[in-house]
Amino acid sequence: MEVDDKGLDRLDHRILDTIITKYSGGPVGIDTISAALNEERETLEDVYEPYLIQIGFIDRTPRGRVATKAAFEHMGIRYPEDAQREGQDRLI
Secondary structure, three states, X not given: OOOOOOOOOHHHHHHHHHHHHXXXXXXXXXXXXXXXXXXOHHHHHHHHHHHHHHOOOEEXXXXXXXXXXXXXXXXXXXXXXXXXXXXXXXXX
Protein backbone atom coordinates (compact mmCIF):
# COMPACT_ATOMS: atom_id res chain seq x y z
CA MET A 1 0.00 0.00 0.00
CA GLU A 2 3.11 2.19 0.03
CA VAL A 3 2.67 3.67 3.51
CA ASP A 4 5.78 5.15 5.12
CA ASP A 5 6.88 5.11 8.77
CA LYS A 6 4.72 8.18 9.56
CA GLY A 7 1.61 6.57 8.06
CA LEU A 8 1.67 8.67 4.89
CA ASP A 9 0.52 7.19 1.61
CA ARG A 10 1.24 8.21 -1.96
CA LEU A 11 -1.30 11.07 -2.02
CA ASP A 12 0.00 12.47 1.28
CA HIS A 13 3.44 12.60 -0.32
CA ARG A 14 2.03 14.23 -3.46
CA ILE A 15 0.31 16.89 -1.35
CA LEU A 16 3.49 17.71 0.55
CA ASP A 17 5.61 17.61 -2.60
CA THR A 18 3.21 19.98 -4.36
CA ILE A 19 3.23 22.50 -1.51
CA ILE A 20 7.00 22.28 -1.07
CA THR A 21 8.30 22.12 -4.63
CA LYS A 22 5.62 23.80 -6.75
CA TYR A 23 4.73 26.52 -4.27
CA SER A 24 7.96 26.97 -2.31
CA GLY A 25 6.44 25.64 0.90
CA GLY A 26 3.38 27.88 0.69
CA PRO A 27 1.19 29.56 1.49
CA VAL A 28 -1.02 28.04 -1.16
CA GLY A 29 -4.79 27.75 -1.30
CA ILE A 30 -6.60 24.43 -1.04
CA ASP A 31 -8.27 25.02 -4.42
CA THR A 32 -4.86 25.44 -6.03
CA ILE A 33 -3.57 22.25 -4.41
CA SER A 34 -6.73 20.45 -5.50
CA ALA A 35 -6.30 21.58 -9.10
CA ALA A 36 -2.59 20.73 -9.16
CA LEU A 37 -3.29 17.19 -7.93
CA ASN A 38 -6.55 16.69 -9.82
CA GLU A 39 -8.21 15.70 -6.54
CA GLU A 40 -11.45 16.90 -4.99
CA ARG A 41 -11.08 19.75 -2.52
CA GLU A 42 -13.38 17.99 -0.06
CA THR A 43 -11.27 14.84 -0.13
CA LEU A 44 -8.14 16.83 0.63
CA GLU A 45 -9.82 18.81 3.43
CA ASP A 46 -11.74 15.96 5.02
CA VAL A 47 -9.44 12.96 4.56
CA TYR A 48 -5.82 14.03 4.10
CA GLU A 49 -5.39 17.47 5.64
CA PRO A 50 -6.47 16.65 9.23
CA TYR A 51 -3.75 14.03 9.66
CA LEU A 52 -1.07 16.19 8.03
CA ILE A 53 -2.00 18.98 10.45
CA GLN A 54 -2.14 16.60 13.43
CA ILE A 55 1.39 15.32 12.82
CA GLY A 56 2.66 18.86 12.27
CA PHE A 57 3.47 18.67 8.55
CA ILE A 58 1.19 21.47 7.36
CA ASP A 59 -0.35 24.55 8.91
CA ARG A 60 -3.55 26.27 7.83
CA THR A 61 -3.11 30.01 7.67
CA PRO A 62 -5.45 32.76 6.47
CA ARG A 63 -3.38 32.91 3.26
CA GLY A 64 -3.33 29.15 2.63
CA ARG A 65 -1.56 25.94 3.53
CA VAL A 66 2.10 26.03 4.55
CA ALA A 67 4.49 23.09 4.80
CA THR A 68 6.34 23.00 8.12
CA LYS A 69 10.02 22.36 8.70
CA ALA A 70 9.10 18.82 9.79
CA ALA A 71 7.45 18.21 6.40
CA PHE A 72 10.54 19.41 4.54
CA GLU A 73 12.72 17.12 6.65
CA HIS A 74 10.41 14.14 6.15
CA MET A 75 10.46 14.67 2.39
CA GLY A 76 14.26 14.97 2.43
CA ILE A 77 14.24 18.59 1.26
CA ARG A 78 16.32 21.29 2.91
CA TYR A 79 14.19 23.83 4.75
CA PRO A 80 14.75 27.29 3.20
CA GLU A 81 15.58 28.92 6.53
CA ASP A 82 18.32 26.33 7.14
CA ALA A 83 19.81 26.89 3.69
CA GLN A 84 19.74 30.65 4.20
CA ARG A 85 21.29 30.38 7.66
CA GLU A 86 24.03 28.09 6.34
CA GLY A 87 24.92 30.70 3.71
CA GLN A 88 25.02 33.44 6.34
CA ASP A 89 27.30 31.40 8.57
CA ARG A 90 29.79 31.19 5.74
CA LEU A 91 29.86 34.97 5.44
CA ILE A 92 30.80 35.51 9.08
